[in-house]
Amino acid sequence: MAYRSDGVLKREGTDTIAAIATPAGAGGIGVVKISGAEAIRMALPLLRPVRDASCLKSHRLYYGHVTDPGTGKTIDEVLFTIMRAPHTYTREDVVEIQAHGSRCGLYTILELVLKQGARLAKPGEFTMRAFLNGRIDLSQAEAVIEVVSAQTKEGLELATRQLKGDLSKTIEAARDSLKGVLVEVEAAIDFPEDVEEIIQPENFAEKVEQGVIAPLESLLANYDEGHIYRDGISAIIVGRPNVGKSSLMNQLLQKERSIVTTIPGTTRDFIEETVNIKGIPLRLIDTAGLHDAGDTLEEMGMKFTRKRLNEA
Incomplete structure (x- = not known):
């Protein structure tokens, strides 16, 4: 096992997952998403006229067809993107296939990907991998569903700010402020004579109030209003x-x-x-x-x- 710098368990050697990334029901466009170390290798046998990955640049949109490797039959006309790690949502290699939004067609493409060795993704697993791989923190992971389910512009704006990391930055700043006070407290206890001129213990409470308590109380005060815009x-x-x-x-x-x-x-x-x-x-x-x-x-x-x- 390995851990991120913040102590969160990081999984290594995870399998490659795939799922339909667009809502159920017929539509103009549907997306099949693949993520993992073998994502590109698994997708290439299905895509025509692609022959090898070396000719494909990362984060470019390509035109082609999905074909069944077993029968050679064309399944759909598609656009596809290959995105190489670590510059992806999950920080793994990612392939997205944009097909027509027929549920039958999308499930056929997904089935072909699974036959190549991918595993069907669990609900929320792409976002879970983004979190475990350090792409987003916990508050940003929670914001993903808030953005997806936003019912009003105001609710979307609040969720987007959280997704950008505004909440995380406020909490991190309060944490840093508290750690700074802790350093001063420890110095005042361990070396009182050496730091008495530069560290004023009587100011500790004020620093905690301004740098920690006030910003966190502001967050709590804004929560009631925020959740009304989100939840209704x-x-x-x-x-x-x-x-x-x-x-x-x-x-x-x-x-x-x-x-x-x-x-x-x-x-x-x-x-x-x-x-x-x-x-x-x-x-x-x-x-x-x-x-x-x-x-x-x-x-x-x-x-x-x-x-x-x-x-x-």
Whole structure:
């Protein structure tokens, strides 16, 4: 085993992994990603007209076709990129194949890569390798999913700043400040007569306050606001039947999402939609009206209403 300079376990000799890197469903483009020491060797037999890796420059986009080495049949027309370590997301050799977004086509390409000896990547494994290989730290690794799942521009901006390392820099600066005070404290204890003119023990508390406590308290104070932009707020619309809950829902969404009638009990299940209110994802939940239940379905609807009310 080997460890990074910060004490985190670093894996060596890991196998090569592959996965479809784009969301499920048909689309114009889909990406198959391969990462590991054998990524280039495994990809080359599938790519035409490429004959050897020496003619391919790193971080360049190439045009070609994916073919089945066993049958010689063309699977798809593709663009592909070879990125050599360490200048990649995982700091390993990486190959990305951009094909048409057919799920059948992408799975066929992935299957061919796996036949070359790659292993199917686990969820989040590319980012895990980026972390273990020192490409990103833990806060940046957490920010990756925040960027991917951002629902508003404000949430995306916060996640991007964390991905760039803003949070890490603040914490590292506080850590360095604390280490500096620690050095002075140890010097004042071990060599009091030698340092009494340059080190003032009465200033230790002030240095800790300004260099450590204040910036960390600022981070904590900003957390509540930040997580609202990232995670949003759940707002449940509750009331008796026919008081305008569904009308309010439709008005806030600016579209007809809930059925509105004069008949009490129209909404029997909860309806959930998200709307962007000044950069905050607001999850609106329209619910069944609360009253004395007339039948089992209405009682079930009100049970969901009470459950959601406790979660809001």
